[in-house]
Amino acid sequence: MLEVLAILSISAATGMRIALPLLLIGLLQRESLWSSVPLLSQVPPPLVLGVLVSWSLVELLFSKDRLAQRLLQIVELACSPVVGAIAGITVARLMQTSQELVPVAALVSGLLALVFQLVQVGWFYRLRGLPLWAIFLQDFLCVLLVLFAFDAPRQGGLIALLLLWLAIRSTAEWRQWYQAQANAGDRRFPRRGKQDPD
Template identity: 65%
Template sequence: MIELLAALSAAAAVGVGRIALPLLLIGLLQGNNLWSRVPILSLIHPQVVVGILTSWSLFELFASKKLLGQRILQIFHLLFSPIVGAIMGVAVAEATDAPGWLIILVSVVGGLLALVLQLVQVGWFFRLRGLPLWAVFAQDALCVVLVLLAFDAPRQGGLIAMLLLWLAIRSSGEWYSWYSKSQKSKVKSQK
């Protein structure tokens, strides 16, 4: 159960809004092994992975502060968040020596959690016409905290991930009702 909570915490870090930063932190937290237990990244030389993930993390950090950068990043995040969420889940589950069947379950759940959190963010982005700067900084901080909690305090990290999922479900309901009201007002104004 602890493995699942840790994996949810790591996958939520991806779903919160960053892709490269959680992968970079996971590799650095593993010490000398770097990405030896991370699927796909273990096949690439560690120096190349560090260079790519550091560059992409810096791009994410700086591009997310502008509206155009947020739009560009959302496309990449929607495409890659399920994949990276699954990779993060597998990496954390393997680091805790989870059984094989649990690793498969964790990868699916982690990918879906990252996708759901990302989809809700896209909805809020379009509703607010861009994320405020304070929200972007909160995403950055939450991303780092969730990765650290995945290793140091998996219960608390998993609890935060479940709370984020609950907030995503609640806010998606609010976003949907806002969209329905705006569509009804457009229909009335056209008549």
């Protein structure tokens, strides 16, 4: 059960940022660095460190600007399933999960990371840019969830489940908001008669 909660925690972290969780995973392993991380273990550690530090700085610094947020979201949305799967496999291996469950961990991690990225994109377009406090909260939660995945998987998994519940609630709210914009007779087809993109 702890393995599942740890995988959920790391998935939620990769759903917020993509390089920062991988950087923290390597730094938390100390001597072995990224030796248990799929794909990254095949690349020389100095190169991995340089790329992850650079991209983490880009995520942390440029995510505060609205135009840069949009560009980052495109990259993070495309990469989040892969990074989520990599992080899920890593946590499953480090927690010595049975080999049969490793592909399931990869699939669940990748999908959960994609869901969280989609919710972020949805909020970005709904609010016409994320507020600064929300971006700082994402950064904080990302680091916290990675640390919890290794040191307190129960708490990390519960936070991830709470975030998933909020994501599901968000989609229901968006649907109601979108339908409320339509005329009374077109509630089931809110796009009917619209010329401009939403």
